[in-house]
Amino acid sequence: MSTIITFGEVLMRLSPFGNKKFIQANTLEFYFGGTELNVGLSIAHFGGHVKHITCISNDFIGDTAISYLNKFDLDTTAIVRSNRPLGVYFLEVGAVMRPSSISYNRSHSAFSSIQPDMVNWEEALKQGSWFHWTGITPALTQGSYDTLKAGLKLAKAKGMQVSADPTYRSGLWKYGVNAKEALTELLECSTVFIGGINEMNEVLGTNYSYSNDEFIQASKLLMEKFPTINKVFDKIRTSINSSWHKIRARMWNGKEFRETQDFDITHIVDRIGTGDAFAAGLIYGLQHYDDYKSMEFASAACALKHTYQGDVNYATIAEVTGILEGNVSGRFNR
Amino acid sequence: MSTIITFGEVLMRLSPFGNKKFIQANTLEFYFGGTELNVGLSIAHFGGHVKHITCISNDFIGDTAISYLNKFDLDTTAIVRSNRPLGVYFLEVGAVMRPSSISYNRSHSAFSSIQPDMVNWEEALKQGSWFHWTGITPALTQGSYDTLKAGLKLAKAKGMQVSADPTYRSGLWKYGVNAKEALTELLECSTVFIGGINEMNEVLGTNYSYSNDEFIQASKLLMEKFPTINKVFDKIRTSINSSWHKIRARMWNGKEFRETQDFDITHIVDRIGTGDAFAAGLIYGLQHYDDYKSMEFASAACALKHTYQGDVNYATIAEVTGILEGNVSGRFNR
Amino acid sequence: MSTIITFGEVLMRLSPFGNKKFIQANTLEFYFGGTELNVGLSIAHFGGHVKHITCISNDFIGDTAISYLNKFDLDTTAIVRSNRPLGVYFLEVGAVMRPSSISYNRSHSAFSSIQPDMVNWEEALKQGSWFHWTGITPALTQGSYDTLKAGLKLAKAKGMQVSADPTYRSGLWKYGVNAKEALTELLECSTVFIGGINEMNEVLGTNYSYSNDEFIQASKLLMEKFPTINKVFDKIRTSINSSWHKIRARMWNGKEFRETQDFDITHIVDRIGTGDAFAAGLIYGLQHYDDYKSMEFASAACALKHTYQGDVNYATIAEVTGILEGNVSGRFNR
Amino acid sequence: MSTIITFGEVLMRLSPFGNKKFIQANTLEFYFGGTELNVGLSIAHFGGHVKHITCISNDFIGDTAISYLNKFDLDTTAIVRSNRPLGVYFLEVGAVMRPSSISYNRSHSAFSSIQPDMVNWEEALKQGSWFHWTGITPALTQGSYDTLKAGLKLAKAKGMQVSADPTYRSGLWKYGVNAKEALTELLECSTVFIGGINEMNEVLGTNYSYSNDEFIQASKLLMEKFPTINKVFDKIRTSINSSWHKIRARMWNGKEFRETQDFDITHIVDRIGTGDAFAAGLIYGLQHYDDYKSMEFASAACALKHTYQGDVNYATIAEVTGILEGNVSGRFNR
Amino acid sequence: MSTIITFGEVLMRLSPFGNKKFIQANTLEFYFGGTELNVGLSIAHFGGHVKHITCISNDFIGDTAISYLNKFDLDTTAIVRSNRPLGVYFLEVGAVMRPSSISYNRSHSAFSSIQPDMVNWEEALKQGSWFHWTGITPALTQGSYDTLKAGLKLAKAKGMQVSADPTYRSGLWKYGVNAKEALTELLECSTVFIGGINEMNEVLGTNYSYSNDEFIQASKLLMEKFPTINKVFDKIRTSINSSWHKIRARMWNGKEFRETQDFDITHIVDRIGTGDAFAAGLIYGLQHYDDYKSMEFASAACALKHTYQGDVNYATIAEVTGILEGNVSGRFNR
């Protein structure tokens, strides 16, 4: 059984019900999430074998997180425990023109204490065929960056597929490393790039526009600079407001440019983790379909994720392929 | 006081809150429903006198079901009890492109044990002026089919109005009877046909398209084959996605074809039972208005049902007629 | 610190969750509201110093109301207590074509017992710079009308700004006073008119249409009749249905006519208090911005209020100005 | 079918979940109750035919109340509607040494407007065999007192059994009638007295102590003064604290004194309506058992009521008799 | 890693919140349970490796059940799926003298279709060191009895420890097999007997009383008749009422009689599954401690289970041993 490896922080998500603000509430819902974990759980829910590597608190909150991950039959055996608390994020869900708001409590979390010697990468990657990473992990601490780098170097050495989602979030990267340099080093271990113009401009130091033409040019330049990368996938979101988005995707795989049609998501239930659902769909897809079909699968998975509460995509393979076969009018499954 | 008779299974509906899946939930909402019951309860809520005939479990769940029916002032005096459990259905409510999913636990329910000798039809129909049936009941078991047939034959003999909603659901009809033959026999007792091209094609063995012209042709052929039927009403649903539908209706009453305008249901709360709300509106309407006004009333009732959680239409006469008078912009009732 | 004064009834609002009717429910949410209070709380939430004057019950419900007001750091020191119960309103929230319904229990409430000698206006207005009133208060009882009149006369004498929102609700005004005469007397103390054609026609005895031209004419006539009034602000709502509205505003300040663009509120969370949010935005705005920017601020505040449950606008200054700077696509605030 | 008549106010009960105070809460549970209604609903739940006579609001809250009563298959056909609101009471449930607190909003309720000419007693009592009244109703308004008096006089004339629960609550009786005189007049129509030393002292003007001997003396004197009364039943509550009570009962029926053993109610769920459950058990019992067995049945019903949330006793005949047969250790019913 | 095998039905448990009856409720909590599953999950929660064998529905309810089991890191790989629905039980939780009530919907469940050829016992028991069974499974259907028998015979052949909890429930055993004969055959494969006088009398055809002396005699006779059985453990429950129990245990292991002290469970949260928690504690204990310490561990586990909602014992090893070390006064764990 070949294993997909994800590595990154597990956060507890706390939010009032519906569209309430904390100031109006006295009850909350909680979930566990984190961009790499979301990818892992979504693939596990599709039936893939996924091992998530992270460091969580050594208390009943950490136990609860592990139990939550087990629900999805995720492999939690390589998880490390720490005496620091689990990271938390507080979420207020917006509506219409009101944006959602997030406040983090993660800077001294269990994961922030991770160091390369805490993870036995040899053991962890033993059955590994694919490694997925994002730009959040190297942006947190020197330790999380170093630990990721060690894992990716081994993955490269073992000839694994490596997907990179180098999301650049300017509020992070505070510990003293240069984002561009760090991402460059990590991209040198990667084979699939999941990201758009912003991310390419960030690592290339370019200034391409959003047009398809410039997307192709940027992708070519990226592949020149990072010869191991042979595919670029970009998910494009058009926001009418907080409650109504449109999604489509495009790709350049060195040979052809393709793009999908729009999904019109008229009544968003939860948009957190929709990018991760795209990545998960892509990783799952690339192991079963050709590039274009994989991108279509990923787009449909991403669109469906908007209808599930929580960070994880609860869509099944049957539900995603149902969308691709045109069942988008919401007839009952009996 | 003339009584409307409905006959069919009462199911307990269990679903997580909002758009959650069971796998995400640990709490549920429950309702009682069933296609014929929904019609009965909606008419009772309009103020009609309705007697529902069914067989339910002889435990506290059955007691709860009866209490639920009493809330609507439905006549529950003819209900039979059984040692088998009440049927249950589990519902996951979809959103946008995600369809709703239903799983049934009804094949050995209290109602599935019903036999003609368990219902005293003479007594039950004593004040009866109208009998409503659907294609679900004959599709369940030989006993439910036979019991319904016995009731309909008596209703016909007594000259009652009989409305048929011969919904054809292919997942049912598993006990060995031919659906077309069974429905034919039941339609021979009926006077009002509530259904569209699919249902007419099913019982006529034809292949008409959805066009208004072919609808008229099909209706004429239906009335030829079933001379007691003198009205055909069809509700047409256009689904943009699970959360956004449009509804309109059309009719052929042997003399004229009419159709209503679209209702644009931009934010669906619960679409279960909306077809039953249409039937209920029609049955109520035909006792107070002409055919076209009845169809308009039924359409408005159907549209309003999409705004109520649960299987039943909680709209009042005043709310339905308010819609018909053009109050669709949602001003407050104070 | 200059203080904004609001005066009016505090009501307890009781409503089932989501779109349920009472007949379906056994649990409720409660809030406190009231048109003038909503204005006061929204301004307090913006950081303004607001003193609300009212009479509430002398029981644990009244204590709860005061605690609720304190949450917003509203000045509750001038509130009077009574042995009568707090007024209550019951709300069923509509959806799509179903209107919301309200039932009041306020005719013998604590506030309905208010008399001029129960409020020490001299003391209450000591730091006062602005007084806001609405047409609901004089419509309730002779005592509430007289008490308001006494306050407004003192406010005028002290040269305070006085904003009038003379909403005319025909179901009120039952105690024997002529609405037009009463409103006239109160408008003579006012400096800012917040209302549209209907309200101007009511007090002027005219019959202007909704066109911008006639709005300007009506405003001019109003200012002629009430020379203290120097600004008229009108919020225009277009309702597609209960769940989807559009909002824009227009003004005449004696010199220029301006109007804002539409806000398209595609998924309303709660429309109660949205007019009050407009008034609050205006009052806050006029103390910081020019007339047009104030109206824009008020419109954005009003639009945002549709996304908060409860009567109060929980938007912050940053959120409102974010909207005005074009952040309407719902990107996350992290 | 002989009918039991109950007459009295229907109140909406609003309380936070568990032991919360309103000041801590933003959600509530609601029930409908009222001392005479509770008696009626409990008997209806035992399977008796009960007609409740009252006046309720003509809005969706009144509709909800009627639907609630219908759930129990109570006869609601004689209920009158009014434009005044339904009475409300707010409840904070205590625990251990903390008492429960109640605040009423009933002084101008729908029921407070009742007048003798609003009830057609002839029609209402047509099938009536038993009439139950309490001391709350005459204590509210002149109209409620007069209406009750009219009903009781007719009941006496028809030779019906009349049970009196002349609870004396000093916070009521504010409209100008002398409590003792009023109760005296009503007791002259009664046949069964449900009450203890306090109530007998109140109407007799005596000062008996709680001892069994003085209970017998008081009962004898009561029967002397009110010759139609032939049975006195007294429920004795010993409160360890708000969460833990003991219950027993005693009786004098002109011939013998009997008392029951204690029920030890170690974990009270809801004590509201437990006295009403005793009265209901007694009324039901006296139609099926001898005096002592009726009192035992009533005591067990009362004890069981402490385990149900809401004002009504949800115990079934089987559950009550199960207690009397010694099944008090809480073994499962499967 | 040695594996503990449990085999039995998985049921969905549905119950209203707190002590509500279904007739009062419209929301439910759900759990999954079943006597053998509860044992398995409790051991898994202690950290043991447990494989549960069962047959569940092939729908989203079955998926949810598997996800629930995975939460506890239970091995679900040997679970079989069926097109029949998952069994359900409805629970109303009693209080004080009110017993809890249960209604089952299991007679045509997925598990009721199990047949010996559906389970690959060779594969399932490969790592197995212990097999736990109860008297519920053979009481359901011929197929469940035969399947269990096949598994136990193999377990005996492999020399596994086999614990028997031959609970006799008279409402079951309806499919035509003699309970005593069936249990006898199964006990012949067993090594540890978990049960009391009632169960021993049932299988021995004796009539021993509850005294310790007769318990020893019965145990000796049992071991004579079933020579593979070398230990008998009995949990004794004294019920003050539904909310307050006392628990102690006794044992005869062929050499010595021992009994534990009482645990006084003054405020029961949920007593379902407390017997299963005892069995789980025993099975876990017997792999780590001597017989007496195992029984003490089991008693403490059983007592603790009364404080957790749901069927499963959420106590950890540390919590159980904490109790045994005397920490029963509820000091905080920080």
Added chain:
Amino acid sequence: MSTIITFGEVLMRLSPFGNKKFIQANTLEFYFGGTELNVGLSIAHFGGHVKHITCISNDFIGDTAISYLNKFDLDTTAIVRSNRPLGVYFLEVGAVMRPSSISYNRSHSAFSSIQPDMVNWEEALKQGSWFHWTGITPALTQGSYDTLKAGLKLAKAKGMQVSADPTYRSGLWKYGVNAKEALTELLECSTVFIGGINEMNEVLGTNYSYSNDEFIQASKLLMEKFPTINKVFDKIRTSINSSWHKIRARMWNGKEFRETQDFDITHIVDRIGTGDAFAAGLIYGLQHYDDYKSMEFASAACALKHTYQGDVNYATIAEVTGILEGNVSGRFNR
């Protein structure tokens, strides 16, 4: 108006409903608390003027905390904001023999960043008459210790009353200061000692037993060592289990020893903050009553706190004095 000063961390408390563990839950309740804050809020709820000094996060969680404090009319004007997150604690509420469990996330909280120069003590203590501190604050960080010390020195210089609750929690005090030395320095500024044998032994380096005699000896020695201290109050808790405690208090004020009777708290709702309720009752009492009456008031307040959910004592003066007047049987307050 004289002001009571409290200084200490504000924590967000997160716990599942009822007795659930996090591993069973997906919803939470939240409160704000902290030992010194609890004292402050309880006194504010009694009507005292209290100013709380702390440092909280500069995000919407911090805003929510301030709003929560405002509810109680606490003076929040001296609160400092920080970019670090608010401290959090997770609570699982035990029952019977199961202890409650707490996990903290506070080591890098907003409060942990506090430094003496962040608080303007001169300004903060301007109206101050009483300063309350506990042993938690100096145990957190050097900064919190230094800041407290600065405040206490000024309080002493101003001749304020200073109450010390030097709770010693061994899991804290990790930053390098010697607990005994630190507490000694702080006690030198104090006038009232709230604590028992453990706390006195800790600061005196003695080994007194729990007897009344040794309590008096210890108190005398304490007063010798700390001449400013003139009263010692000790609350004694006897725990039957997590759900059932007994509470009494004793005092030595240099002249007389007194003790109160036991309060038997048979059904605990929430024991968090009950010690703080005792301190609050004492501080409030000592400003209105003599020493013994103050201690009685404090004991009753402490007992009542066990009946309120959350960290704060919601008892009113009337409720506390009601208990002292013997109203402990839980009769209704109407």
